[in-house]
Amino acid sequence: MKNKRVDGIYIFSPFLRLFHWIMAAAVLMLFLTGRYIANPFFHGSIGVDPTISVGNLMSMETIRFWHFFWAYVLVASFILRIYGWVMYKGDRLLPKFWTKLYWTGLSEVLQHYLFLKSDHQPYLRNSLARTTYLIWYIVTFVLMATGFAMYGMINPASWTAKFFSPVISLLGNEYNVHVVHNYAAWFFPLFLTFHTYFAYRSDMMHGDGEISSIFSGIKYLPGKPADAEDLK
Amino acid sequence: METRMTMWDSFSKRGLSRRTFLKTCTALTAMMGLPLTDRKKVVEAATKQPLPVVVWLHGHECTGCDEAFIRSQSPLASDLVLNMISLEYSDTLAAAAGEPFEKHLETVIKKYDGKFILAVEGGVPLADQGISCMVGGKPFVDVLKEVAKHAAAIIEYGSCAAWGGVQAAKPNPTGSVSVSKVISGKPIIKVPGCPPIPEVMTGVVMHLALFGQIPPLDAQGRPKQFYGNRIHDTCYRRSFFDAGMFAERFDDAGSKAGWCLYKLGCRGPEAYNACGNLRWWNGLSYPIQSGSPCFACGSDGFWDNGPFHERLPNVVLPNTLTNADKIGAGLTVAAMAGVTVHAVISSVQKARHAKNESEHDEE
Structure with a gap:
């Protein structure tokens, strides 16, 4: 194999990188606590006083508290995401369905992943990844909207309940909101599986520093990326 | 025009004491979810406001709401029906029946045009011109539309009237819908439940009767004082x-x-x-x-x-019943297995690619 000289391309702003890790932690905690809330698979036993809910680390009360805590953290972390989005082009790598490059890139990367093509040209972020991340954000917003719709109804006269009431009307009744929240949450382990695998794979196959870019913001692409325009 | 009795008139006519009347008013204040300081207003209204005329229609339903209502304990349903409201029409509670009774409905809605409270129990089937529910030889939807035109306000009593009810379950063969899907332009209060708590109905009727306005409603049109939590x-x-x-x-x-x-x-x-x-x-x-x-x-x-x-x-998949958690866990396991296989093939692909390239370089 030849030793190609590659230049690092600085893509991701510190705000995006910080957001990424806060979001990763928040979503992981939300999923785990959410699993217990949806299906409390361990619980107290005969002889346990129900007052253990107060201050007990693994009671439903505490687990729900952490669920709401991390939900707020996730929402707050979007401040970083939005700031990065506004200030840095590298944080704006969303799918551009209207360009030819999006569709050719999608086809090329799919062919590569299906082993029909031995390699694909370098991208800042390929079309498939861009699309997946967009879906990720959509699912996250669905989870936020349904989550706060349920949370707000603890006090139906509250501002939160009023603001999110259209979510409940849209889904027909509040039970469906729980169901949608539960289904949407399962997108997370699926996404985590594919996301970590393909990031790792990209690093292994192309040596493009995909993993280190999560920390440094720099990718080392073998050649000029096809979507280099997005940084200009 | 005849003057209608007030609640106080009705009590004194029956020889009930002022004390009893005041006790009833206090109970009513609590029933309506109002603070006790509003008791004065209730006493005043009950002394001055004529008894509300109520027309009670029954549509596509099981009459379970009636069964619940006649078990209202405080106030007793009999008290409510006989002393606190002027119930002019109710298919199930009336002694009268047949044509004269239907004729009475026509008279009442004209006599109290725009003044009576319409309580509707039961959904409204719309399929096949509404023949799934016939009242007095007419489809219920027609009766409802006619009576609603003259009503001051409408109470949807029970989940059938409020949402369509059990008969609206998929695939809803009778096309049953809520009253508010058929009637518009009238204040509508939803009192859902299967059946609703009888005292809730009493509270809503009395609120309408005494204050002449609908109680505060939530986003779905239900009285906040009963459906607020x-x-x-x-x-x-x-x-x-x-x-x-x-x-x-x-x-x-x-x-x-x-x-x-x-x-x-x-x-x-x-x-x-x-x-x-x-x-x-x-x-x-x-x-x-x-x-x-x-x-x-x-x-x-x-x-x-x-x-x-x-x-x-449950989610119905061919030959099996499952739910969100089983589907989610199944997909995740499948995805993990999938990427593992993919990783193995990828490493083979990479080895081949490297080999090809080095051969290419040698040429």
């Missing part, structure tokens, strides 16, 4: 939920000890009603107290969220 948030078993103590089966020790019914499919976290505060039959009990999970009988579409004793609804 989750069953879950008013549940006396809530401490068991917070502690993570759940009945797993109807015959286990947790069930016997009165633990939370969440895992037995309790819809308390999604249901809005006054069961937790008012309870039933003069505060005797309510489903959760009797050890049966709430199934949100006051919510729109509760009939399609089966099975009632499971936390999550």
